[in-house]
Amino acid sequence: xxxxxxxxxxxxxxLESAIRDNVALAVASAMGDGSRILTEAVSRVLTQRVDSDGxxxxxxxxAVQTYVQWLVNTAIRKAVADCLVSEVGKHEEAIxxxxxRQLSLKKSPLLKQLTDAMTTGVIRATENKWRxxxxxxx
Numbered sequence: 001x002x003x004x005x006x007x008x009x010x011x012x013x014x015l016e017s018a019i020r021d022n023v024a025l026a027v028a029s030a031m032g033d034g035s036r037i038l039t040e041a042v043s044r045v046l047t048q049r050v051d052s053d054g055x056x057x058x059x060x061x062x063a064v065q066t067y068v069q070w071l072v073n074t075a076i077r078k079a080v081a082d083c084l085v086s087e088v089g090k091h092e093e094a095i096x097x098x099x100x101r102q103l104s105l106k107k108s109p110l111l112k113q114l115t116d117a118m119t120t121g122v123i124r125a126t127e128n129k130w131r132x133x134x135x136x137x138x
Contacts (some may be wrong), residue, residue, distance in 0.1 A: 102110040
């Protein structure tokens with residue numbers, strides 16, 4: 001085989017890695033100072049306007065806030081919820097006993113509220129055929 005026709009076999013992952021590294025280096029050097037780019041990218045992410053689910057939005061309607069505000073609000077809500085669940089859990093038996101006591105009263109306002117809510121829920125469900133299904137089994 002003539003020297004101008006020589007071939008060299010290299011593993012695919014080695015080639016992909018070398019190409020990827022060279023492209024990344026070329027892009028970084030073309031864009032200038034990498035720390036400035038990183039600072040700008042982080043700033044854009046943190047100031048991105050998001051909806052109530054934390055998804056980026058351009059809308060001015062509803063609960064539009066920056067991503068940082070959304071993150072802080074979400075963290076505070078989670079901390080409050082965790083604290084409440086923990087504290088209520090400490091008194092679970094006392095709460096159960098009080099609910100049972102109130103339900104056993106002769107003219108229990110709690111029992112009345114519960115039956116009213118259940119009755120209203122069933123009646124409203126029957127108003128819409130997509131929410132209410134009846135199955136009869138023999």
